[in-house]
Amino acid sequence: xxxxxxxxxxxxxxxxxxxxxxxxxxxxxxxxxxxxxxxxxxxxxxxxxxxxxxxxxxxxxxxxxxxxxxxxxxxxxxxxxxxxxxxxxxxxxxxxxxxxxxxxxxxxxxxxxxxxxxxxxxxxxxxxxxxxxxxxxxxxxxxxxxxxxxxxxxxxxxxxxxxxxxxxxxxxxxxxxxxxxxxxxxxxxxxxxxxxxxxxxxxxxxxxxxxxxxxxxxxxxxxxxxx
Amino acid sequence: xxxxxxxxxxxxxxxxxxxxxxxxxxxxxxxxxxxxxxxxxxxxxxxxxxxxxxxxxxxxxxxxxxxxxxxxxxxxxxxxxxxxxxxxxxxxxxxxxxxxxxxxxxxxxxxxxxxxxxxxxxxxxxxxxxxxxxxxxxxxxxxxxxxxxxxxxxxxxxxxxxxxxxxxxxxxxxxxxxxxxxxxxxxxxxxxxxxxxxxxxxxxxxxxxxxxxxxxxxxxxxxxxxx
Numbered sequence: 001x002x003x004x005x006x007x008x009x010x011x012x013x014x015x016x017x018x019x020x021x022x023x024x025x026x027x028x029x030x031x032x033x034x035x036x037x038x039x040x041x042x043x044x045x046x047x048x049x050x051x052x053x054x055x056x057x058x059x060x061x062x063x064x065x066x067x068x069x070x071x072x073x074x075x076x077x078x079x080x081x082x083x084x085x086x087x088x089x090x091x092x093x094x095x096x097x098x099x100x101x102x103x104x105x106x107x108x109x110x111x112x113x114x115x116x117x118x119x120x121x122x123x124x125x126x127x128x129x130x131x132x133x134x135x136x137x138x139x140x141x142x143x144x145x146x147x148x149x150x151x152x153x154x155x156x157x158x159x160x161x162x163x164x165x166x167x168x169x170x171x172x173x174x175x176x177x178x179x180x181x182x183x184x185x186x187x188x189x190x191x192x193x194x195x196x197x198x199x200x201x202x203x204x205x206x207x208x209x210x211x212x213x214x215x216x217x218x219x220x221x222x223x224x225x226x227x
Numbered sequence: 228x229x230x231x232x233x234x235x236x237x238x239x240x241x242x243x244x245x246x247x248x249x250x251x252x253x254x255x256x257x258x259x260x261x262x263x264x265x266x267x268x269x270x271x272x273x274x275x276x277x278x279x280x281x282x283x284x285x286x287x288x289x290x291x292x293x294x295x296x297x298x299x300x301x302x303x304x305x306x307x308x309x310x311x312x313x314x315x316x317x318x319x320x321x322x323x324x325x326x327x328x329x330x331x332x333x334x335x336x337x338x339x340x341x342x343x344x345x346x347x348x349x350x351x352x353x354x355x356x357x358x359x360x361x362x363x364x365x366x367x368x369x370x371x372x373x374x375x376x377x378x379x380x381x382x383x384x385x386x387x388x389x390x391x392x393x394x395x396x397x398x399x400x401x402x403x404x405x406x407x408x409x410x411x412x413x414x415x416x417x418x419x420x421x422x423x424x425x426x427x428x429x430x431x432x433x434x435x436x437x438x439x440x441x442x443x444x445x446x447x448x449x450x451x452x453x454x
Contacts, residue, residue, distance in 0.1 A: 014241050035445060168435070172418055184401045196428065
């Protein structure tokens with residue numbers, strides 16, 4: 001059965017990038033990029049990631065296996081507009097996805113066909129529609145929400161996410177773009193419950209995979225009060 | 228050698244309690260408490276925690292072992308004033324610490340001696356002084372920062388924390404009191420680097436222990452650019 005999954009690298013304090021780089025100037029040398037490159041450093045070292053980008057070298061290790069597994073599980077992707085725009089040039093003629101990508105945007109655009117099985121289809125009628133179209137295109141494999149963080153959050157808030165894998169990087173950043181931010185629309189004394197299903201531990205990153213169980217009230221547990 | 232350690236239960240989005248309960252009314256039924264009891268539920272079920280509170284029952288499992296180990300490693304504690312005030316009544320005549328506790332406060336008060344080896348000494352000249360006094364009293368064991376979260380953050384920001392163990396609970400809360408908040412005083416493109424040294428995985432909580440390496444600049448890693 002097709003699951004909707006998301007995988008994201010975050011700092012120990014929950015950031016996937018530094019404070020948003022606004023306006024002109026060089027993104028690559030911004031504080032946003034510095035933090036982004038810090039939390040994704042483990043992936044850049046991994047052979048499976050490098051191979052997908054057409055770059056030689058890298059480590060064949062647990063981290064590489066995690067990346068390869070996630071690439072192979074995905075039959076289609078959903079992506080935010082900002083990520084798609086930012087990636088268009090660097091990903092080049094043969095992007096690493098090798099599957100249909102559905103970009104959530106307000107701006108209609110003709111589908112972009114790339115080499116190696118990647119296509120970008122621009123969906124203008126919302127997140128739910130993009131997820132539904134990706135499911136239909138996934139051929140029984142999973143739909144991966146590729147990012148950015150705000151799209152992952154929207155999919156989670158809408159109750160559409162089945163599985164979340166966080167790659168927790170051992171650095172505290174203090175500020176930046178936070179994956180699990182206040183706009184999840186949770187009520188007072190309400191949480192989103194998850195169940196961890198796999199934990200893989202390496203010196204540079206802890207991979208924790210969760211099944212998303214859904215919203216639930218925070219019930220008072222006062223067993224600690226005795227008897 | 229005496230290490231300064233901290234252990235804290237946090238939600239997947241980094242909260243150790245719900246939004247701060249202000250003013251009158253019943254703390255136990257506040258949103259702050261509801262989230263606090265959710266993230267500490269694993270501990271309340273653990274035999275080692277219950278035994279220290281003088282409550283029967285509980286599970287003898289990995290979670291219980293983690294609690295017992297942390298209690299046994301601590302030769303002295305440092306604690307924030309709000310936590311000490313809030314605990315004074317419920318902890319009663321024989322608090323669970325069984326060691327000297329140094330409370331960081333602005334309000335002088337005579338040392339409070341309790342049964343079972345616990346004492347509360349009120350330190351009015353700052354966090355560094357409280358940590359130094361706890362180290363001197365720890366008899367070669369560790370100094371544990373008992374909480375609350377803002378004291379853990381102060382000790383971390385001051386470069387005094389050697390080891391941090393997070394008990395990461397699989398729930399997203401959306402808002403509340405966050406352990407790793409913006410007031411860590413980090414500069415732009417600066418992080419606090421850590422090294423994970425132990426990961427223990429149970430269905431209700433993931434225990435990740437880190438050595439704190441200290442502040443470091445976020446250097447640009449552009450190996451992903453190819454060549």
